[in-house]
Amino acid sequence: MAVTKRVTLTFDNGPTPGVTEQVLDALAHHSARATFFVVGSQLRQPGGRELAERAAAEGHRIGHHTATHTLQLGVAEDAEAAVRTEIAAVEPDVDTVAGTSATHGERLFRPYAAGGVLDKRVFSTAAIRYLQEHHYTCVLWNTVPRDWEDPTGWVETALAAVARTEWPVVVLHDLATGAMTRLPEFLDGLAALGAETVTEYPGSCVPIKQGRLQFSLSHLTDGVD
Numbered sequence: 001m002a003v004t005k006r007v008t009l010t011f012d013n014g015p016t017p018g019v020t021e022q023v024l025d026a027l028a029h030h031s032a033r034a035t036f037f038v039v040g041s042q043l044r045q046p047g048g049r050e051l052a053e054r055a056a057a058e059g060h061r062i063g064h065h066t067a068t069h070t071l072q073l074g075v076a077e078d079a080e081a082a083v084r085t086e087i088a089a090v091e092p093d094v095d096t097v098a099g100t101s102a103t104h105g106e107r108l109f110r111p112y113a114a115g116g117v118l119d120k121r122v123f124s125t126a127a128i129r130y131l132q133e134h135h136y137t138c139v140l141w142n143t144v145p146r147d148w149e150d151p152t153g154w155v156e157t158a159l160a161a162v163a164r165t166e167w168p169v170v171v172l173h174d175l176a177t178g179a180m181t182r183l184p185e186f187l188d189g190l191a192a193l194g195a196e197t198v199t200e201y202p203g204s205c206v207p208i209k210q211g212r213l214q215f216s217l218s219h220l221t222d223g224v225d
């Protein structure tokens with residue numbers, strides 16, 4: 001018996017009024033659930049919070065994807081200050097929408113990695129410690145079809161990557177690049193592959209699970225563990 005292929009869909013850097021609605025409509029049409037990794041500045045813009053609340057109400061997961069999406073935690077001159085401004089300052093906003101806290105639900109965090117590159121700029125020791133102490137689950141990725149660079153061709157790239165990846169965690173962006181107009185085609189393509197969209201993450205993409213370190217992050221930080 002063939003094992004159903006699981007695919008986890010994630011939408012980063014939003015919410016974006018005018019785009020996130022399209023994404024939510026397409027997901028609803030396909031009965032697909034995803035995780036939205038929201039940026040604080042996007043959440044705080046007019047209409048941003050309402051979109052994140054709609055996503056949560058429709059069964060999607062909401063995660064924290066930094067306050068400004070401009071400062072890599074491993075590059076900041078003052079690592080502790082970066083944790084305060086890029087993670088802690090937005091935590092109450094994300095918690096409220098996601099329905100999470102340090103003691104309730106599963107707080108999700110995804111670092112800003114400047115183009116999806118997983119290298120030593122991604123984390124600082126201070127950030128890793130903060131995520132552990134505040135019971136975060138850290139969600140990385142394994143499939144980046146670079147929809148922002150190739151808004152017309154990313155679907156074919158993504159479907160090929162999905163086909164060759166055991167359990168893809170796909171990073172897409174609900175941004176005004178035009179790429180999301182092809183999301184329905186991508187979802188049709190996933191169905192044609194027999195893939196099932198799930199809201200869980202493979203262990204290989206979760207280095208921290210509810211505050212507990214699952215594997216070394218030494219490849220993602222210059223800090224000493």
Ligand SMILES: [Zn+2]
Pocket residue numbers: 012013065069112113
């Ligand atoms: Zn991002």
